[in-house]
Amino acid sequence: MSFAPPPPERVAALACGEKMYFTGKPCKRGHVAPRRVDSYSCSECLRERTEAWAKKNPNRAKEIDHAWKRKNAGRLAQRHAAYAEKNRDALRAYNKAWASRNSERVRNANRKRRARLNGGVLSANIEMVLRELQRGRCAVCCRRLGGNTHLDHIMPLALGGTNTDTNAQLLCRSCNQRKHAKHPVQFMQEQGYLL
C-alpha cells in the first residue's frame, strides 16, 4: 500500500489555520471544488450528500436548521440589521424597482391573499351575467361598456368584501381607476350620488 503525499495546497492551508484548500484538480466524481483540510473531502460532494440526506429526512433537517438558526439568531439578526443599515438606500431602490417590474405579480399576490382571507368564489360566467343585468353599461356612470370592462368588488376585498357574485359589478375603465379600493358609499358620494 502506498500513500500519496498530501498536496502542497493543503499543507499551506493547514499552516495558515484555514479550513479549506483548493488544488484545482477534480475529485473522484469530477467536481473541481475546494476540499476540507481535516478530512480531504470535496466540498461539493459533501454538499450533495447533505442535500440528499435532507431530502430523505426532511423533518430532522428542518429541526437541525431551526436549531442552528435559534442558536445563531442574535448573530444573524445583527448581521442582517448591519447589512440593511449599510445598504438602506440601495435596498429601498431595489425593492421599489422589483415591485414595479413585477406589479402584476404583486397585485395578483395581494388579490389571492385577500380572496383567501375573505373566502368566496365567483361564478365562471359572472362577467356575462353582469353585462346582461347592467344592460351593457357601467354600474357607476352608466356609459356603455365597450371591450374595456373591469370586474369590481362593490365592497373592496381590502375592506372585508367577499369574492362572491353578489359583491361584483362591472365598471368602465375610468370608473374602476377612480374607485380602486375605496369604500363604495364614499366613492358614490364623491361621484355626486346621495347615498
Ligand SMILES: [Zn+2]
Ligand atoms: Zn466531489
Ligand SMILES: [Zn+2]
Ligand atoms: Zn363608468
